[in-house]
Amino acid sequence: MSAAILAPLQVALADEPPSPHSFTANVGLFSEYVFRGLTQTNGDPAIQGGFDYAYNFGPASFYVGTWGSNISWLVDNKSYTSSSLENDWYGGFRGNFGQTDFTWDAGFLYYWYPGDVATGFVKADTQELYGALGWKWLSVKYSYSIGNKTFGVRDSSGTWYLDFSASYPVAETGLTLLAHYGIQKYSGTDPALAGISNNDNIFSYDDWKLGATYDLGKLTKTLSSTTLGAFYADTSGANNCGYGTASESCSSPGLVGPYPNNIAKGKFVVYLQRTF
Secondary structure (H helix, E strand, O other), X not given: OOHHHHHHHHHHXXXXXXXXXXXXXXXXXXXXXXXXOEEOOOOOOEEEEEEEEEEXXXXXXXXXXXXXXXXXXXHHOOOEEEOOEEEEEEEEEEEEOOOOOEEEEEEEEXXXXXXXXOOOOOOOOEEEEEEEEEEOOEEEEEEEEOOOEEOOEEXXXXXEEEEEEEEEEOOOOOEEEEEEEEEEEOOOOOHHXXXXXXXXXXXXXXXXXXXXXXXXXXXXXXXXXXXXXXXEXXXXXXXXXXXXXXXXXXXXXXXXXXXXOOOOOOEEEEEEEEEO
């Protein structure tokens, strides 16, 4: 075939607009799973991964996805007789404010914890609405629980979490510095605490995290989209009655910490993650 015939075809292909559909997946190995400052695996490793679909319709994008990790905290605190999985399902809309670096994101997230619930306890499945604003490497996100059994705590509708985060790329080095501060605020009074305390006193706390990631694709193309990361996380104001052990002092008479190890204490985490 002559070059004269090929040239128009090549131009047509070059002018073809990109697809509005995108699919991504991720998988990671973590030394332990930490969620909002609390270990979810009692210090044991976690395998995590998920899938996402997005549709770009111009001014914004619609997205849905799912993500999962092994856990142990529900068995550790004896609220489940068997449970080893957290499976999250989410969807929402996100975009930029015009042509600026300011972004927005709003959606719904469902935390599903399959397993067998112990007598006297409730399912830990949790439903949250969230909204976030961002600017380049800074973001703030507000999550609001619309269910009445937030992470297994009854009468907790209206519980919220406020997340301040920074993710700063250091020039073209592949190194990104991470920082986070969060505020977890519980509402209501679980019937098990009636006359003793309330959800705010037992379950509310602040958490923080400092860390860094490195893009291993900077070393070799074979490791493109692979990230090595590490961070230190800790909490403040976490009550031992809600997150500690039976041997630790507890501020409310008649209560003891439900865990074999304090899940709110500081921990150092390393991980390897790949995006496809």
